[in-house]
Structure formats: structure tokens, C-alpha cells
Amino acid sequence: MKLTPQVKRILDNYETDNASTKINLARVLMHGKLAGTGKLIILPVDQGMEHGPARSFAANPAAYDPHYHYKMAIDAGLNAYAAPLGALECGAISYGDQIPTILKLNNANSLNDVKNQAITGSVKEAVRLGCAGIGYTIYPGSDYCYEQIDILQELTREAKESGLIVVVWSYPRGGPFLDKAGETAVDICAYAAHIAAQLGAHIIKVKPPTSHLCLPAAKKVYEEQKIDVSTLAKRAEHIMQSAFAGRRLVLFSGGEQTSEASLFETFQGLKDGGASGAIIGRNTFQRKREDALAMLDKIIDIFKG
Amino acid sequence: MKLTPQVKRILDNYETDNASTKINLARVLMHGKLAGTGKLIILPVDQGMEHGPARSFAANPAAYDPHYHYKMAIDAGLNAYAAPLGALECGAISYGDQIPTILKLNNANSLNDVKNQAITGSVKEAVRLGCAGIGYTIYPGSDYCYEQIDILQELTREAKESGLIVVVWSYPRGGPFLDKAGETAVDICAYAAHIAAQLGAHIIKVKPPTSHLCLPAAKKVYEEQKIDVSTLAKRAEHIMQSAFAGRRLVLFSGGEQTSEASLFETFQGLKDGGASGAIIGRNTFQRKREDALAMLDKIIDIFKG
Amino acid sequence: MKLTPQVKRILDNYETDNASTKINLARVLMHGKLAGTGKLIILPVDQGMEHGPARSFAANPAAYDPHYHYKMAIDAGLNAYAAPLGALECGAISYGDQIPTILKLNNANSLNDVKNQAITGSVKEAVRLGCAGIGYTIYPGSDYCYEQIDILQELTREAKESGLIVVVWSYPRGGPFLDKAGETAVDICAYAAHIAAQLGAHIIKVKPPTSHLCLPAAKKVYEEQKIDVSTLAKRAEHIMQSAFAGRRLVLFSGGEQTSEASLFETFQGLKDGGASGAIIGRNTFQRKREDALAMLDKIIDIFKG
Amino acid sequence: MKLTPQVKRILDNYETDNASTKINLARVLMHGKLAGTGKLIILPVDQGMEHGPARSFAANPAAYDPHYHYKMAIDAGLNAYAAPLGALECGAISYGDQIPTILKLNNANSLNDVKNQAITGSVKEAVRLGCAGIGYTIYPGSDYCYEQIDILQELTREAKESGLIVVVWSYPRGGPFLDKAGETAVDICAYAAHIAAQLGAHIIKVKPPTSHLCLPAAKKVYEEQKIDVSTLAKRAEHIMQSAFAGRRLVLFSGGEQTSEASLFETFQGLKDGGASGAIIGRNTFQRKREDALAMLDKIIDIFKG
Amino acid sequence: MKLTPQVKRILDNYETDNASTKINLARVLMHGKLAGTGKLIILPVDQGMEHGPARSFAANPAAYDPHYHYKMAIDAGLNAYAAPLGALECGAISYGDQIPTILKLNNANSLNDVKNQAITGSVKEAVRLGCAGIGYTIYPGSDYCYEQIDILQELTREAKESGLIVVVWSYPRGGPFLDKAGETAVDICAYAAHIAAQLGAHIIKVKPPTSHLCLPAAKKVYEEQKIDVSTLAKRAEHIMQSAFAGRRLVLFSGGEQTSEASLFETFQGLKDGGASGAIIGRNTFQRKREDALAMLDKIIDIFKG
Numbered sequence A, B, C, D, E: 001m002k003l004t005p006q007v008k009r010i011l012d013n014y015e016t017d018n019a020s021t022k023i024n025l026a027r028v029l030m031h032g033k034l035a036g037t038g039k040l041i042i043l044p045v046d047q048g049m050e051h052g053p054a055r056s057f058a059a060n061p062a063a064y065d066p067h068y069h070y071k072m073a074i075d076a077g078l079n080a081y082a083a084p085l086g087a088l089e090c091g092a093i094s095y096g097d098q099i100p101t102i103l104k105l106n107n108a109n110s111l112n113d114v115k116n117q118a119i120t121g122s123v124k125e126a127v128r129l130g131c132a133g134i135g136y137t138i139y140p141g142s143d144y145c146y147e148q149i150d151i152l153q154e155l156t157r158e159a160k161e162s163g164l165i166v167v168v169w170s171y172p173r174g175g176p177f178l179d180k181a182g183e184t185a186v187d188i189c190a191y192a193a194h195i196a197a198q199l200g201a202h203i204i205k206v207k208p209p210t211s212h213l214c215l216p217a218a219k220k221v222y223e224e225q226k227i228d229v230s231t232l233a234k235r236a237e238h239i240m241q242s243a244f245a246g247r248r249l250v251l252f253s254g255g256e257q258t259s260e261a262s263l264f265e266t267f268q269g270l271k272d273g274g275a276s277g278a279i280i281g282r283n284t285f286q287r288k289r290e291d292a293l294a295m296l297d298k299i300i301d302i303f304k305g
Helices: A005-012 A019-029 A047-051 A053-057 A066-075 A085-095 A123-128 A145-161 A186-198 A216-224 A232-242 A260-272 A289-304 B005-012 B019-029 B047-051 B053-057 B066-075 B085-095 B123-128 B145-161 B186-198 B216-224 B232-242 B260-272 B289-304 C005-012 C019-029 C047-051 C053-057 C066-075 C085-095 C123-128 C145-161 C186-198 C216-224 C232-242 C260-272 C289-304 D005-012 D019-029 D047-051 D053-057 D066-075 D085-095 D123-128 D145-161 D186-198 D216-224 D232-242 D260-272 D289-304 E005-012 E019-029 E047-051 E053-057 E066-075 E085-095 E123-128 E145-161 E186-198 E216-224 E232-242 E260-272 E289-304
Strands: A040-044 A080-083 A101-104 A133-138 A165-170 A203-206 A249-252 A277-279 B040-044 B080-083 B101-104 B133-138 B165-170 B203-206 B249-252 B277-279 C040-044 C080-083 C101-104 C133-138 C165-170 C203-206 C249-252 C277-279 D040-044 D080-083 D101-104 D133-138 D165-170 D203-206 D249-252 D277-279 E040-044 E080-083 E101-104 E133-138 E165-170 E203-206 E249-252 E277-279
Touching: A005 A019, A019 A165, A040 A066, A040 A101, A040 A249, A040 A289, A047 A053, A047 B186, A053 B186, A053 B216, A053 B232, A066 A080, A066 A085, A066 A289, A085 A101, A085 B186, A123 A133, A123 A145, A133 A145, A145 A165, A165 A186, A186 A203, A186 A216, A186 A232, A186 C047, A186 C053, A186 C085, A216 C053, A232 A249, A232 A260, A232 C053, A260 A289, A277 A289, B005 B019, B019 B165, B040 B066, B040 B101, B040 B249, B040 B289, B047 B053, B047 D186, B053 D186, B053 D216, B053 D232, B066 B080, B066 B085, B066 B289, B085 B101, B085 D186, B123 B133, B123 B145, B133 B145, B145 B165, B165 B186, B186 B203, B186 B216, B186 B232, B232 B249, B232 B260, B260 B289, B277 B289, C005 C019, C019 C165, C040 C066, C040 C101, C040 C249, C040 C289, C047 C053, C066 C080, C066 C085, C066 C289, C085 C101, C123 C133, C123 C145, C133 C145, C145 C165, C165 C186, C186 C203, C186 C216, C186 C232, C186 E047, C186 E053, C186 E085, C216 E053, C232 C249, C232 C260, C232 E053, C260 C289, C277 C289, D005 D019, D019 D165, D040 D066, D040 D101, D040 D249, D040 D289, D047 D053, D047 E186, D053 E186, D053 E216, D053 E232, D066 D080, D066 D085, D066 D289, D085 D101, D085 E186, D123 D133, D123 D145, D133 D145, D145 D165, D165 D186, D186 D203, D186 D216, D186 D232, D232 D249, D232 D260, D260 D289, D277 D289, E005 E019, E019 E165, E040 E066, E040 E101, E040 E249, E040 E289, E047 E053, E066 E080, E066 E085, E066 E289, E085 E101, E123 E133, E123 E145, E133 E145, E145 E165, E165 E186, E186 E203, E186 E216, E186 E232, E232 E249, E232 E260, E260 E289, E277 E289
Parallel strands: A040 A080, A040 A277, A080 A101, A101 A133, A133 A165, A165 A203, A203 A249, A249 A277, B040 B080, B040 B277, B080 B101, B101 B133, B133 B165, B165 B203, B203 B249, B249 B277, C040 C080, C040 C277, C080 C101, C101 C133, C133 C165, C165 C203, C203 C249, C249 C277, D040 D080, D040 D277, D080 D101, D101 D133, D133 D165, D165 D203, D203 D249, D249 D277, E040 E080, E040 E277, E080 E101, E101 E133, E133 E165, E165 E203, E203 E249, E249 E277
Antiparallel strands: none
């Protein structure tokens, strides 16, 4: 498929990557219903690992099967599917030619409350499974943050040498300054996006920011400089700006929504602010397949629009 | 021996493994009295290391000799024999051609109460001893869990590169949420099986689940979704579902039984729920050889039936 | 460009470095408006990582874009530009031939208060991005100091083998003896410069020292030996002396200034004491481009003069 | 020298070792006055490191010289001499062809009371010094035990690849369950021997067991199963049984003795129970050379008898 | 230069070293005014790192320049010069052919009070700088002691493979048993020398011992065995004995002296007891060059005499 101007413009922002990594980024951007638009939606399924299988899949038991998610990502026309090692091993031959995949290299589980994640995969495994990239979560603020970054630094170097893209979930958490509200405060989400950009991420995942301002030193600047954080669109714009003035792709989750309507409203706001797209997991596989496909179609339309 | 349709179907679920690993999995599935049925029973003997030699073998002193266990696994027609380094070094030449073996790579001992295990072997040793696979225990919930998974991740990659299968003992233990009852709660066992599956295990070992529900957030879902955990068969079915909708082999121990009758009943229940088989150690070597062989024959019949 | 006598004299002080490292040091010293003078000014931009994007760039939003800083360093005629991985990846092709760059290999963030930094880059990345050198921060005094030095030792060896120069930010902090005033005490700054020199740094960055004396054992010696620390020039002279009697290049930041006038006065004092130059970040990009260029021109004139 | 049937039988128990390791084991078993008997006595001298030089050698100052111990082991007709790096470096050329040596790879010192040992040598050094094997101490029970085993696991693999034998000093110590009396309790010594066997040791060193039973869960079994621990011979028999039913060589120290008579009685008891031999250090070099030679001759006679 | 009988006798004590290491040891022993005597004096300058530059050099400002120390060691006719990385990098080309050098691989600083040292150099750097050997400090007794030894063990192996000699500063410090007086107690210094010898050091550095006895268990032996520690000569003799009966070279510092006279008396006492020589830093560079040269000449005469 011929690269569109939008995709070419994005690839230009990754000027130091080797051809192989750029091709993998292009594979993701030129796949599915958003192909060529410069926008993208990724389906992540590490929920079973993080919250347990029943809490993740009992509402829609077909989703216990890893093949279900491959098919969902393919049939919905999403750009990529991200999952831990075991799940990708189950379907990489059956579906690997139909959807780009991201191997998630670290994962938490909720049998403990340590603010860290275990290493569950490697760049070599991502290459073995034909993935387009690796995924990795950091918890800026957490006592494990520097250690997590040390490891990410090595994985990032190895991934880029291997021609893979790097997707970083940047989720501030823990430490002396962040409470629950702080985790989605706009200053914190912007900071999280910037950290991931500086660490060399190709694609950054953050949560949709609230208008809350968490760090006192930051709050002062936001107020002095009159940074407009009154609407979600404005906040998304600020996040994109914080990711190297829009030179990096930033995806948002849908947040905790009470209705489909509010979910669509959230993504519309993010889109209006220039968001690169969405990562949407739980909202997809915890409803019936037809409902999920319909919902994803609407979100695709929002980002196309 | 020609692969049966049941075994072919199982191998298909391991679609990303290389030929050598699939051959080793087939070796296990095509060995012994359950050969070709798709069911399997493994004899594990790391009890001496975990509880001390007298507590393990004094009831049947012949069992002090590692050769005894090789012969037991062979004569009973089991699928494989699993043990730590020293024990396999004692018999790998004498019996290695008569039974597939699993080298257990980590082990605890009861001279301390640290909720961790020491590394007692390596993939290279497993290759040197002609093993079909490696075994490894994780304690989800424990403070050492992420560290254990970090190490397992490396061993798993190396094992698969070396053509070996990976057997994971997934035993939730420790941490802020689990008490003794929680360790065998059905939500916890299902979660443990799912974690092992995501970590890339070929064969998963869990304990037979009780109907207890441990984590409040899980309990809520089990009740809302009306997940039937009233019988052992139903619980086994739920565990199998949690292991990638039955795409992974899951073995169960017999639990703490008061009589042979209740042991058989347990395995019958598990079998009815679709369990892939059993791992049965202590119950085997702590009775007389004839009694053990008779007992194993009955269990084999249950899984054949 | 032909090396000047001043630059030749400096290179002679690095007698054990290989040709490639000397060429990179010469590249820096022969670049920009101070080319050939033996003085140098580096623009460092890791502020976004350390304090967050809004606190760093909101006062001058053009600075959210990493290209802005490349252009600033080039247009102002500075000797080099230093930044973390992500920022250099954004512009290394566009501007890499127009300004020598330093890849900063570790960075802190202010979402936690751990007195350490995360590893955010590697010597291999610096080579990949065509950098002239690596940068690394140590916190002498901190509980992490020895660990930081252990890592620096390895990075330094690898950098020198790869023909790169090593720039060390030596910022005393933490531990049982240093309070806030101690961090810029003249005995501490001199000690910090000496430590960096002993660790093999080619260029050392310290803060401008106050006349405060922090360690009692040092204070006694300063008083007995009548070391003159009454003026900034005298203090700078003492710092240079502490860096192998001036055999190592030592750069100073501008400190926390209330006005441009006091900033210029600071640099004049440092220059008078023999300082090798300046590292000036925040003061550059937190004002309008024209103002920054004018300010940098004045500082260049100070060091030329 | 032609292998005797006794030695052949022992070598058969090490069926998975490569030729080079078996040759080294044979070298030890076919050396000295016990050559060919299947019994062996090793002289270990790491006492100076563990208790300090004066406490070790002042009673017999000739023993300050490492050559003294080489000569003692040779002249007494012992099977091997074990010592740390420095001591073997002093005499490996002078005496290396006259006695097999074991390089002790870890050592404690009594300037601290940490229940661990430092790594003081490596398999590569053992090869360089022409040793027949490596020695390593573990403290089952100690908080460092799993870490010690992790390291032993790697050293064991490397030693076996290099054709060396592995001698493990298994000294239970520390942790929540062991008091001083527990360290030599028969259940604990048997457990210690079993752990070392499972870790792949060729030769195991334990202390002579008392009739004390330490762990409540073990005590119950010893009493129920009526394991006879009334005499030292019976206890030695039980230890040998715990080391893979006698498939592994187990050596005993003489314990803390008040007289030569009681020392001989101890070894006679151990011999009667089937012990493979003795490791005897302090009792050797803390008396005059003639006395030591006479004493060792008696012990050799005991094990020959 | 032809080796003297004294030097040949010393080299014979290092029988297992390879030719390259023996040549480097001979280089040191055959250099300077003590060449061929079998005695040696080393100038160590890591004082700036350990106590700060002003405390080290302000009394004699010429000493801020690393070249000063090279010239001092050369002009005084010492056997070798030891310093950290940065200092040797400053002069290895200018003076490397005129004096053997020792690269000090670890160093403390006094901005913290952690009883450990940071790794500041490597064997590879020592080879790159043409050094004759490496230097390394251990703090027996300290909580970091075993970790320090683990690292020394690796460095020692690598150094010997690279043909370098190993100089160990063995400074007991910290832990539950040592107070300030204990650090120089004769039983502790003897123990420290023995530990370094067992770790494979070619040259050992200890402090001059007092007649204090620190460890109760040692005190008892010293008294029972009537070990004469009444004079410094007797104590030095005991230290040499503790270093493998004089098979290892042991150097002493001058201790904390109040006058030149007492310094000379100290070295005379040590010499009389058989000390191999001196390591003398602070006393050298903290006085005027002429005075230092005169003082060193006297010390050389003492060891020659």
C-alpha cells in the first residue's frame, strides 16, 4: 500500500530510526480502517494477567480464548493487537499475517500490591513471534520507577536494533507526591508523556487527563502561564505538545466510563485536541462481539472524522 | 508411534513452538499407559528437598534411592518423571531411554520460611541430562513473585530455544491478600493457571480448587456472573477455561486426602471437568510399591475413562 | 579548521586518550563562536525530564519542540548541545552535522524524591546518534553515589573505547553531611570537581560555589591554609586547581539568578578565576529566542574577553 | 593404578558425569593410604581465613606456611588437600603432582557475624591451579541460603563442564528454626546431606550428628517410623541413606573432641555406619607434625578396617 | 637489569603466576633506589578522592597537579606510584616509562560515611594505561566486606590473566566487633594480612599494629601461646608470619605520626621485624618537595640497612 502524506509526515518525525523500524511503524499506521489517516487504535489484552481471568472475561466468556481477541482486532479493522507472551504464542501462526502485534514485555498481577511489574517477555521473543513492536509499562513516581526505566532503556535499544517499534504505557503511580486523583491530573499526564518521549518511545499510551493539577510547583506554572486545561480537547492538545510538540504518537485509553455516550464524548474530545488515537481494551472484550464491533466502528469514525 | 487425533489437536494449540519442542511434548503425551489419550500423569519427586528425607521417605525406605522413582514412573506407565538435578544425575543413563524426564530448576527447603525457591538447575543441565523439559515453581502473591517471573522468563526463552517444554507449578502464596484458605480458592487457582499460561508454560500445575472465593473484587464477579463453582468438576472446567479456553494442558495434584477413596473421587471430579491429568508425588512414594502401582492404575483408568 | 595553540594545549592534557576521543574533544572546542579560544559553552536540555514539560517550556512554548534547542545551540554559536535520548533522536539527522551533541545517559524526574537517576541511554545509542560524547550525573554524598560511580566507571571505559568524550555533572547531594547550603559550598564544589576528574571525566560540570565551608574537617584546613574564597573569581580558581591544577575542563552553571546583570556578573567572576566555560540551560530556553540569543552573545563575549 | 572394584562401584553411581570428572574423582579415590578402598580422608585448611591466623596456627607455628599442609597431606597419605586460593597458589607447582587438590571457592571470616561467605575463587582458577575439584559451603537455614545455592548451581555446572568434582560443605545454620543444638541434630544433618546431594555434589561434608531431633515435623516422623538414632553408627547409616541411599560420598568432621580417644571413637562409629570417610582440619595442624601423622594413621586404619 | 638473589627468592614464592605477572612484579622490585634489595616503597595518592583536594593538597599546593606525584615517585627513587584512574590518565604518557604504576580500582570519599568504596577503574583500564598492577581496598569486618571480596575475586582473576600484579589494602573496619582501637590491634592486622594473602594478593598493605588485642577469642590464644607483641618489630614479624610465613610481600603505612623522628622509628621497627617495605602517601606530599625527598631518602636507607 502506498504511504499517504499523513503517514509520511509521521515517519519523518522518527528520523533516526532504521528502515526496519520505520517499516514496522508504517505497517501499523497503514493497517485497518484507519490505514493512512495517521490515526491508530490498538487493542490491548493483558487484563487477565492484571485482574484475573474471571474479572476480565466472565462477562463475555468467548474472550477466555486468545483467538477471540486476534479475530476482534482483525474484524474491527484496528491497527494492532497487543498482549503478553502466552496469548501471542497461541495465535501468532493463525493470525500473524492479518494484524500487526505488540508483545507486552512486562505485566503486573493483583495478587500483590507491589507497584512494579514482572518481566514476562523479551525482544527475542517478539522477533520470534513476528511482532511489529514491544510494549512496556512504567510507573513514574513509584519507588521502582528508575529500575523500570533502566530495564526499558536496554529493551528499547535492543528493540530498535532488531527493527521493532517501542510502545510505552506511561502510568504515574505511587511515590510521595501522587494520590489517586494525581494519577490522571493533567500536569502528571503531560509529564508522563514527556518522560516516555525522552526514553525513546515511538508510541506513548497515557490516560485521559482530568483538569486537576497535582504537583504544587507545576500548578503554579499552569496558573501563571494561563495554560488552558478547561476542556478535554485543550488538555489533549497540551499532552500532545508535551510529547515533543506532537512529534510522537500519543494514544489514550477511554478512562472509566459510565456509558457508551460518555466514552464517545471522551474520544471526540481527545480527537479534537489532536490525539493520535486510542488504546481500548476492557471496553471491547467485556461486551458482546457485535456490540464491541459497533462501538469500535463509532470510535474509528471519530478518529477518521 | 503414530500421533493420535487427540494428541495432534493438543499440539496444534502450541502453534508457535519449534519442531524440537513439539517433539518433546509429543514424547510425553505418547508415553505410558495414557499414551495418545491426550491425558497425562507426571511423577514429581522433590519432596526430600522440600520437607527433608525422613519426612519424605521413611514411610517407605526404598524411596531413599532415586532409582526407585525412575522405576516407579516406568513400571506404572506414567508419562514423565520430574525431579531436581541430583536425583536425575543418579539415573539418567540407567533409565533415561525408558521415561521422559523434567528437570525441576528451582526448589525450596523447610529449614527456612522464606517464600521463595533457590535455583537448583539450568536449561543447560536439562539438555545435558536428556530431559524433555524443565519445571519451575512460582508463588503468585509472594513478595518474590516478580523476581521469580523475571527468572522464569529467561529460562522459558532458553528452554524453547533448546527445544524443551516448560512445566510451571503455579502456587499462589504469601502477600497481603492470601491466607491459607485463599491458596486453594477457586478464583485464585484460576488466576494462577492464567498467569502460568501467559508466561508461556506448556504444562501448568495447580492445586485442586475449593469453592472458596478469596479476592473481594473477584468474588463480586463470580456472583454477578453466576459462575458455577459448586462441584469440583465445574471448578476444574473453570480452571481449564482460564488456561486459554483449554488451549493449555493443566495438571492437578490430589490435594490433602484422608483416604484413597477420596483421592479417586477428587481425580474423577477433575477429569469430569476436563482436567488434562495429574501430578502425584507424595501419595505415590509414601506407600508400598505394590500399593502405589495399584493406586496409580486406578487413577490412570479414571483419566482414560 | 586548524587547531589553535590554546586548544592544542588543552588536548595535551588528555594525553592518554585515543585519537578518536581527542578529535571529538577538538570538535567541541573548535565549534561555534568560542572556537579555538579554549573556552566553551554547552546548552543542556534535560529540564523537561527533570521538572516536567510545562514547568520547563510553558514560558516559551516554542521550546516544547526538540528542534528548537538544536537551532538555538547552532544559531547562538555554542560549542555543543546535550540532551536525553528522545530529544536527540528527534533531530540528529536534521541538525547533527551542524553542532556536536552529548547524549545524557541518566536523568532524574521530580515525581519521586529518590536521590538517584535512571539510566536513560547508552554508549551504543550515543554512537548510533553520531554524538561527540556522553553525559552523566553523579550525586556525591547520596546513598546511591557509589552505585552511580560503579556504573559511570563502566560507561566511561566504554565511551573512551568508542572514541567519545565524557562529561560529568558532579552535584553533591544527600547523605549525612550535606544540607542545602552545603551543596554549593566552595569546599564541596571543589571536592565534586576533584572526584569527577579522578573518575576520568574530560569535562566537568559544577555549580558556582558560594563562600560557605561545609565539612568541619575541610573548614579547618581552608582557614589554616588561608585559602582565599572571598570572591567568586578566587573560588573558581580554587575549583580549577582542584581539577588537577587546571588540567581538566570545568564548566559552571549560572546558578539561581534574579537578573541578567547578576548572571553576567557571575560568569565574569568565574571567567576571571579561569573557568573553562558555562553550561546554561533554563536561562536560555525560558525566555524569548531573541532575548536568549542576545544573552548568550553577552556570555560568549565574557568568555572570549 | 588399576581401579579396584570398590572404586568402580562408586564411579558407577556418578553415571552422568563426563570422563574428565570421573577421572578426577578416581584420582582422589586412588590416592594415598586409602587408595582403592572406596574410603577417603581430605585435609581442609581454611581455618586461618575463618578464625584468624593466630587462633589457627600459633599452637604449631610451622603451620603458618602453606607448604606445611601440602606436605602433611602428602606424608600422611591422605586423599586430597582443600584450601582457598592464596594457599594453593603458594604450592601448586611444588606439590601439585603429589596430591589432588580442592579449591575452596567461598569462605567466611570472623570479623563479622553475617551468616554468609564471600566468593574467594572460581572454577577458572581451579583449572589454572590443576585442582581435581572445587569446594563450596552452604548454610541451609540461613537467610542467604537460596542466594548461596543460586551461586553454587552456576559453579557446579561450570565445574562439571570443566571436568572437576564438586565438594559441598553442608552446614545448617541460622534462620528461624535452628539453634546451636539444631545444627548437629540428626534430622538436620540428614536433611543437609540430602540437599547437597540434590544440588549435584559429588562429595558431601557434614558434621557428625547427635541424637537430637530439631524440627517438630521431622521429630514426629522419626518417632512414628521408629528410626534408630541411638548410636552414632545408626545415625551415620541414616545420613548415608539420606544421600541417595548411599549413592553419594559423605564425609564427616570429627566434631569438637576432648581427647584423641573420643575422636577415634567418633570415627569408628561413623565408619561402622558406612561413612565414606573424614574431613579433618584443625585436629591435624594444631598439634605437632609427628602427633598429627600418628593420629591420621589411626584414623586411616579405622576407615581401612 | 639482572635479578638479584633476593628478588629471585621472592619471585619463587609466586610460583603459580604466569611469566607476565612475574615480570611486572620484578619490574617493581628492580626499580628505584631499593632495586634488587627485595624491599619496596610505593607512593599512593588517592587522598584527594578520600578526603577532598584542599585537605590533601593545600599544605603544598604544587601537589594539586598529578604530574607532581609522578615526579616525586621518580625523583625519590621509589618502586611504584599508585593512584586512581584520572590521575594516571594525566601522566601515563609523560612518565609511564620512568616508574611502574598501580591503578587503584576502588575508592571512598568522605561526603558519605558508608563503609564501602566505589569501583573507579578496571583491569582493562590498567592495561590501557600500561600499569604494572591493580590496587584494591577491602574493609574486613564491614557489612560490605563479602561483597567487596566477591568483586576483588573477579578483578584478581582478570588481573592475573592480564599479567598484572594485585595489591590489596586490607583495612579492617566496621562490623559488630571492631572499634577504632581494634582497627590497628595486632590480632586484627595479622588477620587482615592473612585474608589478603588467601585472596591471592601479591602485595599486601596493612597499618602498623599496636599491641592491643581486639577479639576475645584471639586474645586468649595470644596469651596462652605467649605470642610476643611487646615491640613493633615483634608485631611486624607476627604479621609477616601471618602472610603465609613471609611468602607474601607486606607493606606498612607510617601510621599517624607526630614527628619525623617517630615516623623513622616506626619504619625501623617494622624493618627489624622483616616488613617488606612501606606505602607512604600523605606524609610525602603534605610537606615541601625537598623535605619529602629528604624524608623518603631516610626511609629508603632504613629499608636498605
